[in-house]
Amino acid sequence: MQSYTTCKHPSIKKRGIISNPSAMLSAMHTRLFPKLKARYTVLIYMVGSDLETNYEMASGDIREMMEVGSSWGIHIVLETGGAKKWGLDFIPSDRKCRWLVQCGHLQLLQETGNANMDMAETLGDFITWGIQQYPAENYVLILWGHGLGPIDGFGGDELHGNHKMKLVTLQNALQRAYQVTQTTFRIIGFDACNMAGLEIVYALRHYAEYLVASVDYTNHNGWDYKTIIESLRQMPALTAPKLGEIIVNSYRLHSREHGELQDLQQGVIRLDKAERIVHALEAWSQVLLERIASEDSFDLMRHDRTRCEDYAEETDMVDLVDLSGHFGRSFGCMQETHTIQEAIEDAVIYHMKTPEHPKAKGISIYFPKQDQGRFIEKSMIYQHHDFSVSYKKLIDLYSLIMIKKDYNGIYHHMK
Template sequence: MLLKMKLIVFVFILTILMTSYVNAITTNELRIVLKDVLISYFESPSNSRLNVNGLKDLLVAFFETPTGQEVNLNKIGRYSGELLKDIYDKVKSKDWTIMVFMNGDNNLETFGIANINDMEQVGSSKDVNVIVQFDRSPEFDTSNGDWSTTKIFYITKDNDAEIINSKELTDFGEIDMGNPKSLEDFIFYTMENYPAKHYALILWNHGGGWVSLSNDDTDNPAGLSVQALADALSEATIKKNRKLDIIGFDMCLMSMLEVYSQISKFADIGIGSEELIPGTGWNYAGLLKFITDSPKSDARTFASQITTSYYDYYENKDSTITLSAIDLSKIGNILNSLTNLVPKINFNINLTWKEIARANNKADRYNSPTGRPNIDLFDLLELMIPASSGTEIYDDLINVQDSVASAIIDNVMGISHSFASGLSIYFPRSSEDYDLSYNTENAKFVNETGWDDMIQRFYFVRKGSDKEPPKITIDNYNIQPEGIDFTVNLTGDDILTLFFVFSQYTNTISINWLDTPLDIDFAQFEEGQLNFFWDYTIPALYNGENISFASLQPININSNKFIAEGLYTISSTNETFSATLFFQDGELVNVYIDIPYGEELISSPIEILKDDIFTPYLKAFDLQANEFFTYEDSPIRISDGLNIQYVQLANLGNESFLSFRAEDLSGNSEIYGIVP
């Protein structure tokens, strides 16, 4: 008897719980499953878990309830049994839905497959949906059925690191992933079908900062403009009447003020990189492990974990990485403070240009196919501030810097970018590198801030301010057994860099075996004498067997981290690309090759394999044609541990030329040399 009573009480409580459980479903949520329920009933009424009375009550309850309101499903509870639980599980909001717009219709296809397999190490959970729209290429990768259409997957956990086993939700056939409508539809589809308390959208493809993103080789090599991205986000978020919590860019160069200024309305947090992102991309296993373990995390916490997991993955693999999480609600403050600063710089441009020039030359810069036109905004300001003390722009520089600092939620960087603070801005070193489409692609940004105008004024004043190159003479030099002691006299305005060059010449050419900037703080230097001692050493590349000479240049002025340029041959395919090698602690850490992409070259990191070959470049001069050219030194195999070694010359040889080259802020330069 007592047992029966307990059972009745239990069932009663369960019924109440079930009722309140179901009552929380809205028309919007019910709409998601209504189609499936109807199809299932009419295709096979006998197998349906809903009887005719249940169906009638369900439809009446749905149509009698105003859109968006909660549906009274109590009545169908009598006829439907476990169906209600199914409906609830399917439509009830989870904590997070992570949607990945993966455009693999290009040379990144293999990395896309790898990243989905990384996601499958964790998969979706009862609190987290992981949805991927993946467009594949007809080329590059033949694994996983070699399909080349566009499919949506619901990511599920499995232990196979090679094969995609996740549930395929739909196959669209081939679609243009560079079309804003494709992105808009994906966002809408995912938010509609996989509602959650928080949404993270990850855009996965090649990125070019403000230039473009999501290039689709099959349908749209030009890809999306940032404006088109903003349009897609606008449409999708208006339709769903809510912002995204996170928009992430698993693509190169996107953490730019220009990019975020166009999309800040549509998400709370932006995650992107100032520098290139390796093909292997974000640490999906790491970030999904965190969010499935801690699904109640808010967007800031999750964003920080995304950047941290990225750093953890690349810490000992790639010293050039950067990734930051930006509070997009603070972008407006940055734009306002920049809008206050720029007119004051322009008004005083005849004075301020020198501070800008020195800062622009030294601040942290980021790679791209068109040189290194993006610069770290915080670092640029940091370098301008000391020299601006007491001037009219000082407070405004501090304000912009403060506003940038307050927008950074989290920021990670490899050791090669110690001064990356998380947000970059377009500012090419020279006017020749300035892309005129910048103004049209970023019309709203430049109209508001005047940033383009400031850059152009800076170029103009710099060019017109100083016609005379610096004057150099070697006042004295003393040849000793250990080296040569030079006394160099340097005069002129606004000197930027002094280089030391050791070259050797034949009848026809002269090769620069050493061409290095000297460590002088010209902001502090006043005209006069400098003493330089050269110990007959020149840096070279050494693989444990052979030596090859390269023009090793510091990454930034005064840096002791080096890059070498040349040709890189991949042994497995015998393909040769122009390449840049990065050295950290004297050891080779990264290789970036320039891959032809349409009419452009895209710089892309590659895995270093020990049988690959590097042919270093040296700068040389053709004495007959009177022009510079690139001299290739002997090829060297990338064995285990290619590193920098210094080679001491026992004698200089008869055809040696030792010179100093000075450049000023206006780009004028002069060379003075001796034949010892």
């Protein structure tokens, strides 16, 4: 087994040897870790993508992890891949690697070839291996990379076409791992943009207790891994909701330290509440399906959509509480709207936002607005989701009508 040790002088690195007693003790811990049941095992799936190749964002976060590292009771296990170049020169770009994060260095555990990190098999294998090799009372999965919501998904492996992992693929990866391990996570977190959509919440409901994610962009500094790991080490009895709060609050402070003062959002969502929200959404959508066929109703729906708080033009995500409120008032379904809003309030147990997002409540949903050239394509992808049947029909019909309107706004009736 190789080790990579960073010596006291930051420009000196030694490969393949252990250069001091603390590193030797760390190596002994590494050999013993898999035999001990820790309090927490944190699995970090890091799809470096162009975020690493061009900006070294992943390397920056790894340096934060190495400021603290694993301990007897906390396993920090990392998989790297998907970038053409890594800022940390001991991380190879031509193959995936699995590491145990230690204080001051990474311990290489396994090299696993050059499989596509945007594939279900790759993520599922990492999760299965990590759970089996590093048993713990509690597991956390952090997914690091690009986030483009429920349509275009997560990841972005540069070495395999940068296609991203669709939501169905992500769900398949978690299902594959669960079938082998019969283990779920306390938290699944996205250090990525736009991944707090209801579609994602619903897709992950069987595999974790909580989701930590943002409805909007995530700043270039990403999560504060030093604070997260320090908190786990100092408070080994930390509960998942409290850990979620620490992730959210430390991200806010970390962003401000890096000069990022706006567009800050993160939330902690109870996944066992997902079915209640989707059940309410189903009833709400059925009312709207009855209204959308007329030209006046469609135009009103389209107008209301422009008034809602939304995020990232390429994702066409909108705050669900705000959307449901506008449509509820316009189409006489306020009872169904209140049911949605109460369910979301119950599910989002912690939410941080800056003043530019006054209406945000922590859960978004896809509804077409900006990306007109892809409305039909996106609707076709959307129909494959495990989600509300009536809402999927609403998205499909709305997308078709949007395309059938010409540039002058003349309505063409559906045949």
